Amino acid sequence: MNGLVFASALSYKLQKPLVFQVSKQPERGLRGFLAPGTKVIVVDDVSETGISIKSAVQSVRIAGGVVEHALTLIDRLENAAKLLKGEGVQLNSFTTIKELEGSLKDKMAISEEEEKAIESSL
Numbered sequence: 001m002n003g004l005v006f007a008s009a010l011s012y013k014l015q016k017p018l019v020f021q022v023s024k025q026p027e028r029g030l031r032g033f034l035a036p037g038t039k040v041i042v043v044d045d046v047s048e049t050g051i052s053i054k055s056a057v058q059s060v061r062i063a064g065g066v067v068e069h070a071l072t073l074i075d076r077l078e079n080a081a082k083l084l085k086g087e088g089v090q091l092n093s094f095t096t097i098k099e100l101e102g103s104l105k106d107k108m109a110i111s112e113e114e115e116k117a118i119e120s121s122l
Helices: 003-014 051-062 080-085 097-106 112-121
Strands: 020-022 029-031 039-047 066-075 090-096
Touching: 003 039, 003 066, 020 051, 029 051, 039 051, 051 066, 051 080, 066 080, 066 097, 080 090, 090 097, 097 112
Parallel strands: 039 066, 066 090
Antiparallel strands: 020 029
16 A cells, blocks of 8 residues: 555545645656645655655645645654654654554564564664
8 A cells, every 4th residue: 555545545535636746757746736725634654754745745835735734544653743843744643653563462463573573663
């Protein structure tokens, strides 16, 4: 899964337009219609360092959109929230890698070795 799949489903469910960023050359840039002053929520599947979300925020703002919030399914707790806060954007997530680890541990769905691997990545 990637952020576009999640954003598409959210856009469809909420009956809101979808604008997405293409980050590969030579098609780099926003796709879709964005009226100046439109409020936009940047959506991604996983937040890590926040660099890709920040790039999307900047692209939307250059196109005239207003971004105050970003949404991810999973925050890997790699300082994306801090980076985005510096851009005036609040990062929201459905869960964090730490919460997922706890749930998997409680349900005995991960081994001790896997748990240590997750811990070492935080």
